[in-house]
Amino acid sequence: MAEIKVPELAESITEGSIAQWVKKVGDRVEKGEFIVELETDKVNAEIISEEAGVLTQILAGEGDTVLVGQVIAVVEAGEGAAPAPAAPVEAAAPAPQAAPAPVATAPVVEETSGERVIASPAARKLAREKGIDLAAVSPVDPQGRVRVQDVAAHGTAPVAVAAPVAAAPKAVVAVDESRVTVEKMSRRRQTIAKRLLEVKQSTAMLTTFNEVDMTNVMALRSRKKDQFFESTGSKLGFMSFFTKAVVAALKKYPYVNAQIVGDEIHLNNFFDIGVAVSTEEGLVVPVVRDADRKNFSEIEDSIADLAKKARDKKLGLSDLSGGSFTITNGGVFGSLMSTPIMNGTQAAILGMHSIKKRPVEVDGEVAIRPMMYLALSYDHRIIDGKDSVGFLKTVKELLENPEDLLLNS
Incomplete structure (x- = not known):
């Protein structure tokens, strides 16, 4: 078993955010293969697997804040057997919760509109699995980049995304969504x-x-x-x-x-x-x-x-x-x-x-x-x-x- 940890990138960088997972639980990974993109306040870094095997656990979801040295995934030797569900990690400090299980594979399709859509690799993969034309997906990102959440929400009623448990309650400000568009600031912003x-x-x-x-x-x-x-x-x-x-x-x-x-x-x-x-x-x-x-x-x-x-x-x-x-x-x-x-x-x-x-x-x-x-x-x-x-x-x-x-x- 090999733990995928957030690497030490520079002395001034102590944390980052998971930008996107390129692999999902159950996928085969090779040694040195890029599996997750980490966004820091200075640069985006590609984190690789140091071992070949199967990605059995993802311990931090896209958008989660992670610390240098924190374990964010587990790769085990094998050829891609059905993955075991991620178990809660007991530690002195709170650990990020496991990401949701992947969507079942569906027929693969590509964009049919002829227009090249700006999308993360994970979003493209999920769109192929669900048989969704990326050009038909409405992204939340004001720059038009399609992410996994956009693909997952396509064709369904909007649902609230479960947020990590906060250390302390925050004041809730009522927003009229017909008049205001709310977007989360990126780590870099x-x-x-x-x-x-x-x-x-x-x-x-x-x-x-x-x-x-x-x-x-x-x-x-x-x-x-x-x-x-x-x-x-x-x-x-x-x-x-x-x-x-x-x-x-x-x-x-x-x-x-x-x-x-x-x-x-x-x-x-x-x-x-x-x-x-x-x-x-x-x-x-x-x-x-x-x-x-x-x-x-x-x-x-x-x-x-x-x-x-x-x-x-x-x-x-x-x-x-x-x-x-x-x-x-x-x-x-x-x-x-x-x-x-x-x-x-x-x-x-x-x-x-x-x-x-x-x-x-x-x-x-x-x-x-x-x-x-x-x-x-x-x-x-x-x-x-x-x-x-x-x-x-x-x-x-x-x-x-x-x-x-x-x-x-």
């Missing part, structure tokens, strides 16, 4: 909310603004993008210019690249730049390592690779930890101005915004130029106004003279 609130409450956050004339960056990019692609195989975007400008400004104003640890200020002598990426499950901030040592094409490749991994849910803990400064681009969603919230223990974050043509004064005359507002949110406990304004002014000057960035890269 809960963590995002908690950490953003912590930053607001534990720092003296202030935001300063400037604007940058993007004329020269846009003209240089237009002239060089084809040649850049032919010589490097990479697309030349705006993020490499901003990353290079930020690194140069951080070297000039080192306290912007610092953090408070207890009663000490730690000045970082490395330049690991976090780049905020929006995903279906919320904002993540993968890190471009040693951005000061990378050229334009290497930065573009790093950002493209991290963004793809974020969309494909393939980011690892090493991709997300240890950043010293963050850049976030609300402009891709049409934001004209915002006050971004700092990321974790970092001292500052730069917000990019939409490029809009506006009348500005140029050499004593009014001209229409493509302008972008920049916002620097910073911890006033570390960074004084002089440094914050100077940092932002340096970024502005470098972006308005982008040849300097190319020459210094």
Whole structure:
């Protein structure tokens, strides 16, 4: 017999939630086979079986919170005999209850509508067993992802799902379901909310603004993008210019690249730049390592690779930890101005915004130029106004003279 336990993923991760079971009780599993997906506040992890055999017990259902080291399933040697029912586990601490028995196998069908439906592997399997067209299932998830619960409820009257026994009673708020749609926050969304609130409450956050004339960056990019692609195989975007400008400004104003640890200020002598990426499950901030040592094409490749991994849910803990400064681009969603919230223990974050043509004064005359507002949110406990304004002014000057960035890269 082999116990499947929640693995230790990182020192900062102590618990997670069962996102989905890929296998059900009675299924044959091979050594090293992926059987359950665990959602943590940072990444989703695939848990494998260390032994070959039959999955005889599932001790935590989808959505349950589980701790590192907790036994969540049992695999026994065998070829798939009828599984024994899961027995209650007696322990000093309360253990998650066994998941419901699987639905009996039915004729297998695939989606008949021709439309590819976004669904978890477990949901697809249950739909095949019950002979249900996934395209006909109405998901609860606002993003349209079909889960096991949606398939199980398809074609039946809505039923209440038994909730785990709570440690203490919670206040029940009456909700008019005809007027309000209620959805449970994902673990990642809960963590995002908690950490953003912590930053607001534990720092003296202030935001300063400037604007940058993007004329020269846009003209240089237009002239060089084809040649850049032919010589490097990479697309030349705006993020490499901003990353290079930020690194140069951080070297000039080192306290912007610092953090408070207890009663000490730690000045970082490395330049690991976090780049905020929006995903279906919320904002993540993968890190471009040693951005000061990378050229334009290497930065573009790093950002493209991290963004793809974020969309494909393939980011690892090493991709997300240890950043010293963050850049976030609300402009891709049409934001004209915002006050971004700092990321974790970092001292500052730069917000990019939409490029809009506006009348500005140029050499004593009014001209229409493509302008972008920049916002620097910073911890006033570390960074004084002089440094914050100077940092932002340096970024502005470098972006308005982008040849300097190319020459210094």
